[in-house]
Amino acid sequence: MPYSAxxxxxxxxxxxxxxxxxxxxxxxxxxxxxxxxxxxSLENVEKEPLxxxxxxxSTDDRQSCIDSEPLxxxxxxxxxxxxxxxxxxLLHYAMKSIGLLPETVLDSLVGYLDGPTAKQYEHVDAHLxxxxxxxxxxxxxxxxxxxxxxxxxxxxxxxxxxxxxVWQQASSSLFDTIKPFAKKNExxxxxxxxxxxxxxxxxxxxxxxxxxxxxxxFSFKKKAKRNPDETVMLFFHGGGFCIGDINTHHEFCHAVCxxxxxxxxxxxxxxxxxxxxxxxxxxxxxxxxxxxxNCHKFGALASxxxxxxxxxxxxxxxxxxxxxxxxxxxxxxxxxxDGQKTFEILQRLPQPLAQMPLYPVTDIExxxxxxxxxxxxxxxxxxxxxxxxAACLENSPLxxxxxxxxxxxxxxxxxxxxxxxxxxxxxxxxxxxxxAKQLEDYGRAVQTYTVYGAPHGFIHFMSVHQGLExxxxxxxxxxxxFVRDVISTQxxxxx
Numbered sequence: 001m002p003y004s005a006x007x008x009x010x011x012x013x014x015x016x017x018x019x020x021x022x023x024x025x026x027x028x029x030x031x032x033x034x035x036x037x038x039x040x041s042l043e044n045v046e047k048e049p050l051x052x053x054x055x056x057x058s059t060d061d062r063q064s065c066i067d068s069e070p071l072x073x074x075x076x077x078x079x080x081x082x083x084x085x086x087x088x089x090l091l092h093y094a095m096k097s098i099g100l101l102p103e104t105v106l107d108s109l110v111g112y113l114d115g116p117t118a119k120q121y122e123h124v125d126a127h128l129x130x131x132x133x134x135x136x137x138x139x140x141x142x143x144x145x146x147x148x149x150x151x152x153x154x155x156x157x158x159x160x161x162x163x164x165x166v167w168q169q170a171s172s173s174l175f176d177t178i179k180p181f182a183k184k185n186e187x188x189x190x191x192x193x194x195x196x197x198x199x200x201x202x203x204x205x206x207x208x209x210x211x212x213x214x215x216x217x218f219s220f221k222k223k224a225k226r227n228p229d230e231t232v233m234l235f236f237h238g239g240g241f242c243i244g245d246i247n248t249h250h251e252f253c254h255a256v257c258x259x260x261x262x263x264x265x266x267x268x269x270x271x272x273x274x275x276x277x278x279x280x281x282x283x284x285x286x287x288x289x290x291x292x293x294n295c296h297k298f299g300a301l302a303s304x305x306x307x308x309x310x311x312x313x314x315x316x317x318x319x320x321x322x323x324x325x326x327x328x329x330x331x332x333x334x335x336x337x338d339g340q341k342t343f344e345i346l347q348r349l350p351q352p353l354a355q356m357p358l359y360p361v362t363d364i365e366x367x368x369x370x371x372x373x374x375x376x377x378x379x380x381x382x383x384x385x386x387x388x389x390a391a392c393l394e395n396s397p398l399x400x401x402x403x404x405x406x407x408x409x410x411x412x413x414x415x416x417x418x419x420x421x422x423x424x425x426x427x428x429x430x431x432x433x434x435x436a437k438q439l440e441d442y443g444r445a446v447q448t449y450t451v452y453g454a455p456h457g458f459i460h461f462m463s464v465h466q467g468l469e470x471x472x473x474x475x476x477x478x479x480x481x482f483v484r485d486v487i488s489t490q491x492x493x494x495x
Contacts, residue, residue, distance in 0.1 A: 008153040009138065010091040010160035091160035095464035099127040106130050113137055116377065121425060123453030128465055132455065136377055142387040147273060151243045158248035163463040166254040170212040188212045189257050193246070196290045198270065199282035199342060205268040206287055207246040209257040210298065227261060227299035231306060231353065231483060234284075234291055235266045236320075238311030238358075238457070240388030241280050242272050249310070252459045252472070256308075259473065260480045263298035265291055269316075273391040278335070278404045281323075282342050284316050288324065289345050306483055307355040307416075310459055311380075311428070312388075314360025318407040318435065321355045321418075326411045331403040351416060354486050356479045358421040359428055359456055360435065363408040364389065365401060368430030375427045380456040385427065412438055417445035419482045421475055426456040447482060449475060 098106070106126035110116070115133025116124070124132075142150065168187045191209045198204035213226050233256060237249040246253075246266045253264045269283035292302050309317040327346040332339035375382040393400055403410040408431075418439055422432040432448070439446040451458060451471045462472040 008156035008160070010088070010156050014090055089160055089162065089164045091157060092163055092464055095131065095161060095461075098130065099465060109133075121453065123424060125453070125467060128453065128455075128461075128467070131461070131465070132378065135379060142384050144273060144387055144391055147242055147391060151245075151271075154239065154243045155245060155248055158244075158460055159250070161460055161464055162251040166251045166463075189254050191250075191254070197286060199279070199286045199338070204270070204283060204287070205246060206290070207250070207253070207266045207268070208298070209253055209264040209266070211257050211261050211263075225299070227263060229260075229262060229304070229484065229487065230299060230301045231260075231262045231304040231487075232291065232295050232298045232300035233260075233262050233264045233306050233308055234288060235264055236269065236284055236307075236309035236313035236316040237266065238309065238313040239271075240384070241277065241312045241392045242388050244271075244313075249313075249459075251463060252310075255462065255472065256476055259476045262306075262480075263300060265298075272388075273395065276394070276396040277392045278396070278398065280312075281316060281319055281404060282338070284320055285323070285342055285345060285349075288320060289349060292350055302350045304353045304487070305350065307352050308358070308479075309360070310358040311457065312361055314357030314432075315362060315407060317355050317357045318360055318362060318412075318415075318418075319404065319410070321352050321416050322407060322410045322412055323404075324349050325351050325414050325416065328403050328410060331410075334398055334402070334404075336397075354417040354419065354479075354483050355415075356419045356421065356475075357432070357435075358459065358475070359423045359426050360407075360420075360432055361428060362406070362431045362435040364393075364406045366434075368434065370429040370431075371427055374425050374429065378425055378427070378455050380427055382427070408435060408438060412444070413442045415439055415442070415444050417482070417486045418447075419479045420446065420448045422448065422450045423454040423456055423458055424450060424452045425454060428456060445486070447478075449478060451475070 101109075103126050106129075107118075110126060110129045110133050113130070113133040113136075115136065116129050118124070118126075118129070121129065165187060166189075170187045170190045189209055189211050191207055193205050193207050195203050196206055210226070235249070235253050235256075237244040237246065239248070246268045249266060253266045256262065257264045265287070267284055267287040269280045269287070271280065288305070291305060295302050295305065307317040307321055309315070323346055327343055329343060332343035332346075335342070371382075393405065396405070398404060401409065412435075418436070420432050420436040422429050429450075436446050436448045451468075454468060454471065458468050459472055461468045463469060
């Protein structure tokens, strides 16, 4: 295997920065903070390091930052510091900074890399075309035998693109929760990982997000309600059913919680090829059952669980919505005892309030126009789909054409209100449209939103690309409004 194929992009960036003797962003920031008075310097430095996995800065490093004098420009040039600490978010800063370059410079870089032109993708700006061009140059053919290595690289790079801010827990200080004392742009979300039972009674992680409630100040006003919609989201990450985890989609789940006020529960289901289909589906149903039993702990009603997921996770969302509402006894019998166990769980579950599949997998067999239009040169291509497909289905106990692997084959006549999100430059785009059309033909409440100029997996760029950040925020806001309209309608009908 080529050496570069074993390294994540973020690892390569860190190696390049160390080789060039550049000062890390974190070091620059700490040095800048040293101009503050000695009374509060220690406090500032203590707050600065970001605690993610293995990133640690020693006490000696902190003290040396405090004691050092601010460097002049000349000193920085002549006596710059070596980067000695691995930066888990270097990719975030690099990708975001590139977007600040003039359009003409970006276009020149895209041309140098033989990337897509504005004529090819008229809704894509030069920054995103450069990202696509770099991806095309760095991409290596996917191999089923290398799935474990791919998981590691994807996990590293996905987290590295996220803003460090979302990895800081909201402050639990009394003063920080009172509006007049709260700092602008401070994190307002807390999260906690919990271990629950998967479909086979083994351990499975879920990450639970809740928004911090700010008090209005010193008054006798009624305390703000933590979850006024009494709604909770169950989220399933994407990654072809083979890669991804609760860390790779942490930023999006954090954003949903922060912007809607809803608690979010993200599921770390088992992956193929070690666990072929429909193991992931069964695990996610087990997580749904756990949430239904525990939603009161999040200030939510069991009747107000909303589902969401991207790509493979979007497919899981559609299958779970279908099977919770209209479980197929015959389909689950094909799995023997395990299937019967899951079917019995499905029969007692409350129906979901709504769902939001983002660029979902909905039809594994039929070809659509987008398959030919966008199957090469983008983030997800024909070869990737083929490898993921083989990983999930080759050793599955189910036949390829089965209700539990392809949502379009099942009974969607009674599906919950659905907010479908499609990406224009996506091999799966027309599957999303076909699914929405099927629901519409059945007379179900469905709304479709297409993100023009966006590739498959665009939510991973939400904090490094300005346009995609705006679009992702619009989607979150749109789905929140969609759900609140559903709640209002239900309340009117119940009155």
